[in-house]
Amino acid sequence: MDAATKWACIDRIIERTVEEQEGERTLLKRIDDLTLNPYINLGITFVILYLIFESFIRIGHIFLTERVIGRYIFAPGTGYDRWLHQTFDGTPLFEILVGDTAQGYLSSFGLLTTGLYVPFGVVLPSILIFYLWLTLLEDIGYLPRVAILAERLFARIGLPGTSIIPTILGLGCNVPGVIASRILETPKQRFILSNLLAIAVPCNAQISIALVVIGGMFGATYLIIILAVLILLYLILGILLKRTVAGECPELILEVPPCRMVHPGSFLMKMHLRMRAFLFDAVPWVLAGVLLVNLLYLTGVLQLLEDTMAPILTLWFGIPPEMVGALIVGFLRKDVAIALLYFIPDLGLWEATTGVIILMIYFPCAATFVMLFKEQGVVNTLKSTALMIMVALIAGGVLNATRIIFGWVS
Numbered sequence: 001m002d003a004a005t006k007w008a009c010i011d012r013i014i015e016r017t018v019e020e021q022e023g024e025r026t027l028l029k030r031i032d033d034l035t036l037n038p039y040i041n042l043g044i045t046f047v048i049l050y051l052i053f054e055s056f057i058r059i060g061h062i063f064l065t066e067r068v069i070g071r072y073i074f075a076p077g078t079g080y081d082r083w084l085h086q087t088f089d090g091t092p093l094f095e096i097l098v099g100d101t102a103q104g105y106l107s108s109f110g111l112l113t114t115g116l117y118v119p120f121g122v123v124l125p126s127i128l129i130f131y132l133w134l135t136l137l138e139d140i141g142y143l144p145r146v147a148i149l150a151e152r153l154f155a156r157i158g159l160p161g162t163s164i165i166p167t168i169l170g171l172g173c174n175v176p177g178v179i180a181s182r183i184l185e186t187p188k189q190r191f192i193l194s195n196l197l198a199i200a201v202p203c204n205a206q207i208s209i210a211l212v213v214i215g216g217m218f219g220a221t222y223l224i225i226i227l228a229v230l231i232l233l234y235l236i237l238g239i240l241l242k243r244t245v246a247g248e249c250p251e252l253i254l255e256v257p258p259c260r261m262v263h264p265g266s267f268l269m270k271m272h273l274r275m276r277a278f279l280f281d282a283v284p285w286v287l288a289g290v291l292l293v294n295l296l297y298l299t300g301v302l303q304l305l306e307d308t309m310a311p312i313l314t315l316w317f318g319i320p321p322e323m324v325g326a327l328i329v330g331f332l333r334k335d336v337a338i339a340l341l342y343f344i345p346d347l348g349l350w351e352a353t354t355g356v357i358i359l360m361i362y363f364p365c366a367a368t369f370v371m372l373f374k375e376q377g378v379v380n381t382l383k384s385t386a387l388m389i390m391v392a393l394i395a396g397g398v399l400n401a402t403r404i405i406f407g408w409v410s
Contacts, residue, residue: 006251032259035145045146049168052133056126056169064125074105074117084112096294109297115290118367119283126176130169131274134180139267141257148256157238158249160184163193170201174368177201178375179278188247192238194372195384198364199391200234202227206334210356213341218349226356233361237391293366302328316393318400320344323355330359354399362392 034040073080081101088094099108105117137143143162151161162183170177174197181193202210207227214223242249296302310324322344330337337359341352363369363385373381 006253010253028259028261032141035142035259036256038149041145041149045149048137048142048146049164052130052165053168053171055133056129060125060129061173065121069121069125070105070117074113074121076101076104088112095298096291099294109290109294111287111291111294115287118290119287123173123175123367124278126169126173127179127278128275130165130176130180131271134165134183135267135270135274136262138270139260139262141259144256155249155251156242157196157235158192158242158245159189159238163189166193166197167201170197171203171207173203174198174201174364175371178368178371181375185250186248188245189249191245191247191376191380191384192241194375195241195387196234196238198368198372198384199361199388200230200237202230202360203334203365206338206360210338210360213338214352214356217347217352222349222353226353226360229357230360233391233395288370290366316400317354317358317396318403319351319355319358320347323351326355327359327362330362330365334359334365350399350403354396354403357399358392358396361388361395363388 035044072078075081084098084101088098095110097110097112099110099113101108101110101113105113105121108114134143137146143165146164147161149161150164154161154163163181166177166180166183169180177197178194181190181197184190184193207223210226211223214226306325306328309327310321313319313324313327314321323341326337326341326344338356341347341355347355364372372384376384
């Protein structure tokens with residue numbers, strides 16, 4: 001059934017079953033009428049998305065992650081840190097369970113340090129805030145209005161308008177963004193959105209570090225250029241995936257309920273079920289990913305990859321050999337990898353810009369990669385891996401070719 005036939009059928013059903021009566025003009029009814037106006041709804045939606053992103057960054061990341069959890073629990077010198085060292089110092093499992101915490105818990109890659117800090121210190125605050133907003137918008141009846149407003153843009157890349165929420169969330173952290181892709185209807189749509197998040201949506205940590213590195217060395221204008229390239233990549237890649245990935249991209253059909261007050265019992269029950277699902281579904285996979293990366297590092301596999309790939313990547317991307325190490329580190333922590341560019345001597349503008357773009361679009365961080373595996377399964381994760389490699393090679397090659405054609409030295 002095509003879209004026109006489907007909507008005609010819906011209209012006939014409405015005509016036969018719906019009877020409209022004039023009722024009392026309550027405050028909720030007036031708000032409902034305002035939100036059905038596309039122009040007013042657009043303004044309200046921008047305000048809501050701004051508040052979501054600001055609460056995600058200021059409450060989730062800056063306050064909960066950095067000032068509370070990352071300072072008083074998962075940090076060098078805390079009671080938990082002292083207990084770890086007293087218990088495991090000198091034992092054979094120290095490197096696997098604890099690692100080197102001198103530079104912080106994000107880079108130590110121990111099961112009891114990075115393995116717990118990532119899900120509970122970094123991801124959990126973001127997930128909590130996301131689910132608070134999602135449940136609130138659901139319960140007051142506003143989420144369908146946001147989805148319908150964004151439908152026209154996202155339909156061009158095979159996604160429903162509801163994809164705007166995970167995309168905004170991915171700008172804070174890709175892990176909860178990938179988890180939030182569950183709200184999409186079909187496997188094809190979930191595959192498209194998850195890969196767009198992993199490839200073309202940088203997290204807040206990457207954006208912040210890139211602002212320091214690129215902005216500090218060459219000016220903030222060039223960061224805008226990088227973000228523009230990523231937006232263009234998001235749209236182009238989305239269109240290509242819509243046309244090449246097998247499956248359905250159904251038209252968004254949503255009931256637009258009237259605005260209503262939140263029922264506390266229902267709200268708390270939804271929050272409980274969603275947070276419980278995160279703790280039991282996501283945390284074990286993040287721990288497994290940290291363990292795998294730690295073993296690859298301790299056995300020298302990551303160093304072997306760096307030594308093997310350096311000549312190829314230097315030639316194809318036109319980047320200095322010192323940057324290859326940052327590309328390898330990027331699989332562990334992309335923000336740390338971008339920060340390493342600051343210490344490469346005589347790094348030119350074009351080399352730095354190319355390096356930051358490649359770091360942002362190739363393999364996601366280990367935690368996001370593990371969640372892709374958890375959400376997509378083995379086959380689709382292998383497809384995603386091949387897609388990431390191909391996109392990074394093409395984008396890096398195009399940037400290098402552009403530099404050569406226009407004669408830009410650095």
